[in-house]
Amino acid sequence: MKLGFIGTGNMASAIMGGIISKGVIPADEIIGADLFAPGRERVKEKFGIHVTADNNEVVEKADVVLLSVKPQFYADVISGIKDKIRPDQIVITIAPGKTLSWLAEQFGKDVKIVRCMPNTPAMVGEGMTAACPNEHMTEEEIEYVKTLLSSFGLVEIVPEKLMDTVTAVSGSSPAYVFMFIEAMADAAVLDGMPRAQAYKFAAQAVLGSAKMVLDTGKHPGELKDMVCSPAGTTIDAVRVLEECGFRGTIIDAVQTCAEKSRSL
Structure with a gap:
């Protein structure tokens, strides 16, 4: 063996x-x-x-x-x-x-x-x-x-x-991503999309976005800017995420996970 x-x-x-x-x-x-x-x-x-x-x-x-x-x-x-x-x-x-x-x-x-x-x-x-x-x-x-x-x-x-x-940024992070996919799908369902279809749209968007980061080598911020047209729909959604502390919350969650790993 x-x-x-x-x-x-x-x-x-x-x-x-x-x-x-x-x-x-x-x-x-x-x-x-x-x-x-x-x-x-x-x-x-x-x-x-x-x-x-x-x-x-x-x-x-x-x-x-x-x-x-x-x-x-x-x-x-x-x-x-x-x-x-x-x-x-x-x-x-x-x-x-x-x-x-x-x-x-x-x-x-x-x-x-x-x-x-x-x-x-x-x-x-x-x-x-x-x-x-x-x-x-x-x-x-x-x-x-x-x-x-x-x-x-x-x-x-x-x-x-x-x-x-590593535990915090990749080991545990699939749970954060699954929550993100679920939340996006819930919003789509709220707007009238069938749930199974909503999960597919949300999951594929995450998969494709991650592949763009890996395959293009571009900074995630640059790729984000490519989607945000002036006075468009995406930049308005980004504004809401920023107002709600989206990035700060993710940073806090990852740091908390890392600290818990150190304490094990």
Whole structure:
């Protein structure tokens, strides 16, 4: 087995799906452990991977181990596998707030660790993942991990001091965007548009706008100005957003999220 998952929830499934669909690692070289039988059977049926209820079986059979359990379970999970972790293995973590130093302390020995923060759009192959390797990772190993992570979206290496910021600006932000889409759709429904159609119009507008930022390389403000005709409809809507503190509210929300991540 090349790749092992401890935890087979939604994020693990998104990562598995990307890796398998891109042909990075075949399903028969992936193993997932989960104490929750329906969870592991779901990924077995969906992806055709090997599954087990034993975390140590994953460690024994995998070259790369991805910890995809909730942050509050990390200490217990690491305690149960640390003696089995080999010097040549790579451990990938996706828990907010769990620093490289904290992880090293839990393992109690030199371990190759990459701290990551993906987001839920990974489930549709459009994730944004930040990765931060520790000092035991080689450049070749870092590139390999980037290949794994890029199978379900974009990935960038960032300094660890930015990981809480990443949690706020991409890890948690899909929730803010979903709220924005829902609010725009509600307004369209209020104006007479059928709800299903309203969701499609609002979601596609967000998708297309995000793609314009990435593909054109233009400043978001410049792209906004392109839509705002003199004395037009859009600039009037922008005025209302500014009067209601739209940008300030978003900034406050992102900063609050980052602070909460630091406190975990």
